Amino acid sequence: MSAALLFENARVIDGTGAAPFQSSVLVEGDRIAALGADALARVAHLQHAQRRDLQGQTLMPGLIDAHCHLSFDDAASNPEIFHQRRNALSALVAAYNARKLLRAGVTGLLDPDSVFENMVDVRDAAEAGIIQAPRIACGCYAIITAVGGTAGRLIADTGITGYYKSVQGRDEIIAEVRRQVKVGADWIKVHVSGVVPRYAHRGEQCSWTQEELSLICEVAHDLGVPVMGHCRGNLSAQRAVRAGVDLIFHGTGMDEATTDAVIERRIPVCPAFTFQANMVDYGHRLGTDDALVQLFQREIADSAASMRRLHEAGVPLLCGSEAGFSMVPYGHWHYREMEVFTRYYGLSNLQAIHCATGAGAFALKMAGQTGVVAAGMKADLLVVDGDPSQDVRVLGEPGRIREVFVDGRAMDISEPPPRRPLGGWRMPSMGRQLTRDFALRGVDAAGQDAPLIEEL
Numbered sequence: 261m262s263a264a265l266l267f268e269n270a271r272v273i274d275g276t277g278a279a280p281f282q283s284s285v286l287v288e289g290d291r292i293a294a295l296g297a298d299a300l301a302r303v304a305h306l307q308h309a310q311r312r313d314l315q316g317q318t319l320m321p322g323l324i325d326a327h328c329h330l331s332f333d334d335a336a337s338n339p340e341i342f343h344q345r346r347n348a349l350s351a352l353v354a355a356y357n358a359r360k361l362l363r364a365g366v367t368g369l370l371d372p373d374s375v376f377e378n379m380v381d382v383r384d385a386a387e388a389g390i391i392q393a394p395r396i397a398c399g400c401y402a403i404i405t406a407v408g409g410t411a412g413r414l415i416a417d418t419g420i421t422g423y424y425k426s427v428q429g430r431d432e433i434i435a436e437v438r439r440q441v442k443v444g445a446d447w448i449k450v451h452v453s454g455v456v457p458r459y460a461h462r463g464e465q466c467s468w469t470q471e472e473l474s475l476i477c478e479v480a481h482d483l484g485v486p487v488m489g490h491c492r493g494n495l496s497a498q499r500a501v502r503a504g505v506d507l508i509f510h511g512t513g514m515d516e517a518t519t520d521a522v523i524e525r526r527i528p529v530c531p532a533f534t535f536q537a538n539m540v541d542y543g544h545r546l547g548t549d550d551a552l553v554q555l556f557q558r559e560i561a562d563s564a565a566s567m568r569r570l571h572e573a574g575v576p577l578l579c580g581s582e583a584g585f586s587m588v589p590y591g592h593w594h595y596r597e598m599e600v601f602t603r604y605y606g607l608s609n610l611q612a613i614h615c616a617t618g619a620g621a622f623a624l625k626m627a628g629q630t631g632v633v634a635a636g637m638k639a640d641l642l643v644v645d646g647d648p649s650q651d652v653r654v655l656g657e658p659g660r661i662r663e664v665f666v667d668g669r670a671m672d673i674s675e676p677p678p679r680r681p682l683g684g685w686r687m688p689s690m691g692r693q694l695t696r697d698f699a700l701r702g703v704d705a706a707g708q709d710a711p712l713i714e715e716l
């Protein structure tokens with residue numbers, strides 16, 4: 261029998277949405293063995309149990325990030341992901357970045373799609389104990405049509421680029437789904453919607469026929485593998501629901517009938533709005549266009565009513581950070597979707613924590629096995645200095661997460677050693693446009709002209 265560990269005097273947030281309570285929690289091996297009086301009775305018979313006094317601290321389930329691209333390495337652009345990455349190197353870098361997630365309290369993640377679909381290898385290495393990482397469930401390449409995704413004309417008409425595979429026709433769809441299942445996909449990822457440059461003003465459009473989408477689900481489900489769909493716009497979600505998609509990402513632009521259909525089938529929705537929220541709140545610091553900031557603000561606001569309805573009807577909302585892009589770097593924002601849920605959808609702190617823990621276990625295909633502090637559950641746990649039930653933002657403050665356990669094992673949450681640049685890894689940018697006025701006069705941080713040199 262492996263080691264036992266008793267947490268005493270803990271403020272327990274159990275991940276179900278219930279109010280915090282004071283309790284002892286006993287971990288034996290990879291599982292939570294007992295709580296409260298049961299834990300104390302049981303530990304009396306154990307010889308080498310360690311004890312940890314958590315007076316004033318919180319014990320809670322680890323965060324489950326249901327939308328995190330661990331192979332993208334905080335990319336600043338699609339071309340960087342599509343063309344600058346290498347297979348083995350990006351897997352090694354993912355292992356390095358996994359430490360940042362652990363340090364931020366993430367004990368489980370769903371990676372929808374990865375470059376070279378190498379998250380399958382990163383996951384297997386983590387499961388074999390070769391690297392330390394959160395629990396990983398993953399898709400392979402995102403399956404896409406030539407008009408899918410958010411990269412417009414960068415999306416190739418056929419074949420593999422970066423993290424996606426562009427397919428055409430029934431035969432390719434069937435072959436690709438089966439191939440991904442064989443390779444080891446936990447989920448099949450479909451980009452249901454896409455931006456068509458000429459018609460970008462319409463927002464993302466559905467890029468599949470009903471028959472094609474249904475075919476993907478039929479082939480995947482026959483092999484016992486669920487399907488997750490990136491859906492923006494009403495038609496995309498409507499068709500995805502009809503096709504039998506098991507998890508909806510984003511889910512923006514749904515009308516009432518589509519929202520009703522999602523409620524009827526209780527399909528979990530992971531809005532993954534952290535990216536947008538960061539853009540809205542902090543884009544001005546990065547020089548982001550006002551028009552873009554407003555677009556993202558509208559996207560969050562417009563979807564609030566339908567997200568609220570889903571939540572009130574008992575449809576699980578999952579927390580996803582979209583980490584992997586420079587707007588949401590690893591380790592910084594994994595708690596933030598909970599803040600979005602409280603601020604825009606009116607959830608309580610405890611309800612939001614449930615979305616990021618107990619409900620999130622669905623993304624790992626481990627509902628009822630992790631994400632909750634209860635006897636029999638996997639011991640994927642955090643010790644937090646503070647009380648996230650009062651303010652979820654505590655979980656984002658550096659140093660507040662004191663200990664992280666995955667499968668009952670304490671993870672190394674020390675700061676990863678600093679890294680140096682990798683040759684040819686980033687897309688070099690020339691920076692802003694060098695108008696003659698800017699070159700000669702410069703512009704200060706407030707956007708005011710600030711003469712740098714004397715004009716002739």
Ligand SMILES: [Zn+2]
Nearest residue numbers: 327329372582
């Ligand atoms: Zn994504």
